Amino acid sequence: MSTGKYAVKKIGIIERYQEYLPVTDATPIISLNEGNTPLILAEALPRELGLKTQKIYYKFEGLNPTGSFKDRGMTMAMSKAVEAGSQAVICASTGNTSASAAAYASRCGIRCYVLIPEGKIAKGKLLQAYRYGAKVIMVKGNFDQALELVKEISADGKITLVNSLNPFRIEGQKSAAFEIVDDLGEAPNYHVIPVGNAGNITAYWKGYNEYKRAGRSEILPQMLGFQAAGSAPLVSGKPIAKPETIATAIRIGNPASWEGAIKARDESNGLIEAVTDEEITQAYRFIAEREGVFAEPASAAAVAGVIKLAKRNFFKDNARIVITLTGSGLKDPDFALSFDDKIISADPTVNAIREVIEL
Ligand code: AN7
Numbered sequence: 103m104s105t106g107k108y109a110v111k112k113i114g115i116i117e118r119y120q121e122y123l124p125v126t127d128a129t130p131i132i133s134l135n136e137g138n139t140p141l142i143l144a145e146a147l148p149r150e151l152g153l154k155t156q157k158i159y160y161k162f163e164g165l166n167p168t169g170s171f172k173d174r175g176m177t178m179a180m181s182k183a184v185e186a187g188s189q190a191v192i193c194a195s196t197g198n199t200s201a202s203a204a205a206y207a208s209r210c211g212i213r214c215y216v217l218i219p220e221g222k223i224a225k226g227k228l229l230q231a232y233r234y235g236a237k238v239i240m241v242k243g244n245f246d247q248a249l250e251l252v253k254e255i256s257a258d259g260k261i262t263l264v265n266s267l268n269p270f271r272i273e274g275q276k277s278a279a280f281e282i283v284d285d286l287g288e289a290p291n292y293h294v295i296p297v298g299n300a301g302n303i304t305a306y307w308k309g310y311n312e313y314k315r316a317g318r319s320e321i322l323p324q325m326l327g328f329q330a331a332g333s334a335p336l337v338s339g340k341p342i343a344k345p346e347t348i349a350t351a352i353r354i355g356n357p358a359s360w361e362g363a364i365k366a367r368d369e370s371n372g373l374i375e376a377v378t379d380e381e382i383t384q385a386y387r388f389i390a391e392r393e394g395v396f397a398e399p400a401s402a403a404a405v406a407g408v409i410k411l412a413k414r415n416f417f418k419d420n421a422r423i424v425i426t427l428t429g430s431g432l433k434d435p436d437f438a439l440s441f442d443d444k445i446i447s448a449d450p451t452v453n454a455i456r457e458v459i460e461l
Contacts, residue, residue, distance in 0.1 A: 114134070115137035115174050115178075115274060116178065118138070122277075125178075129181050130210075132181045133177050134168075134173065136166050136177050137281065139163050151413075156419070157422050157423065158424075159290070159425070160397075160424075163428050164397055164427060164432075170202065170433070171429070172198045174275045174277050175270070176203055176206045178271065179262075188261070190260075191262045192252050192256055192264070194218070195216055195223070195245070196350055197223035197228065198429055200216035201226075201231050203236065204230060204235065207234070207236065215236065216231050216238055216239065218238065220241060221240075224398065246356045253267065266358060272304055279313060283319045288320065289313070291324065291417075292323055292424070294408055294425045295328070295425075298333075300357035300359035301358065303325060307362070323372075325366045326407060328376070329352065329376050330347030330352050330378075331378045332347045333346065333352055333355060336374045348379045349399040349402070349403055351398060377403050381410065382399055382403050382406050385406035386398075386431075389427075396432065398433045400428060400429060401426070404426060404427070404428075
C-alpha cells in the first residue's frame with residue numbers, strides 16, 4: 103500500500119503551530135484537520151469601492167471542518183480537556199461554538215451539552231450539534247443568559263467549559279493570524295473582523311503579537327472590529343440586555359472577552375464600530391453575488407465595515423486589508439432564502455426554459 107503525501111502531511115493547527123501552543127508530547131491531539139483556510143484575493147469589492155492601490159483578502163474560515171473559525175479553538179480546548187481526563191464538555195452558543203464542540207466531542211468520544219437561545223440560531227448550526235450527537239438544550243432566553251448558566255454549572259470542574267472563557271480556545275484561534283502572516287509574508291496593515299463574544303479579536307491580536315515577537319513579521323495590523331448595531335455593547339460601552347440582529351451569531355449583549363477586545367482595539371490603534379442589519383445584508387449579498395464567496399451574515403458584518411470605512415477614505419494607499427469571514431453561508435439557509443428574488447419554477451419544456459433565460 104502506498105502512502106499518499108496527504109496521508110502523512112500534518113495539517114491540523116496544533117501540529118502546524120505546536121511551538122506556539124501550550125501542548126506537550128502528553129497532549130492527545132483531537133483534530134479534524136482544521137485551519138489552513140484560504141486567503142482569497144477580493145476583486146469586485148475593491149473595484150466597487152474605488153480602492154485602486156489597496157489589496158483586500160478574505161480569510162475564509164467557512165472552509166473549516168464544521169464551517170466556522172470555532173474549530174481552531176475547539177481542537178485545542180478538546181485536546182486539553184481530554185489530557186486533563188475530562189468526560190464531558192459544555193458550552194453556551196449562538197450556534198457555531200455548539201456545532202464545533204459537538205463535532206470534536208464526537209471525535210474523542212466524550213459527552214457534549216450545548217445551551218442555545220431557543221429560536222435564535224441558524225438551522226445549519228442546530229442540525230450540526232444535533233447530528234454530531236450533542237445533547238442540545240434550548241434555553242428560553244438569550245446567549246448571555248445561557249453563558250451565565252454554563253459558567254455556574256461548570257464551576258465545580260466536573261464538566262469542562264469550552265466557551266472562549268476557556269483560555270485554550272483563544273490559544274487555538276490565534277493560529278489564524280499565523281496563517282495570514284505565513285501566506286502574505288508579513289502582517290496586513292488592517293485586520294477586519296466581526297465581534298460578538300469578542301474571543302476572536304482577542305485571539306488574532308495575541309497571534310499577531312506573538313508572531314511579531316518571534317520575528318515572523320515586522321508590523322502589527324490595526325484591528326478593526328464590527329458589531330451589529332442592535333448588539334453593539336463594545337461601541338456603546340455598556341452591556342445590552344436585549345441584543346437584536348439578523349446576524350444571530352453575534353446577537354450578544356455582554357461579551358465574555360470584553361477587555362481583550364478593548365485591548366486589541368486600543369493597542370493596535372484600531373476601532374470597534376457598528377453596522378446596521380441593512381448594511382450587513384447588502385454586504386452578505388455582495389460577496390456571494392459578486393465575488394463567489396458565500397459567508398454567513400455575521401461574517402458579512404466585517405465586509406460591511408470595510409465598505410463603511412472606505413466611504414470615508416479610511417484606508418491608506420497600498421495597504422493590505424484582511425477580512426475574516428468567520429463562517430459559511432450554508433449555516434443559515436433560512437436567511438439565504440429570505441429575499442424577494444425567488445427561485446423560478448418552469449414547465450419541463452425548451453420554450454418555457456427559453457422564456458426564463460435572459461439572452
Ligand atoms: C460566524 O458560536 O459566539 O467575537 O456561540 O459564529 O469570537 O464571539 C459565535 C460567534 C463571528 C463572533 N462570526 O466571534 C457562538 C459564538 C461568526 C460567529 C462570531 C461568531 P467572537
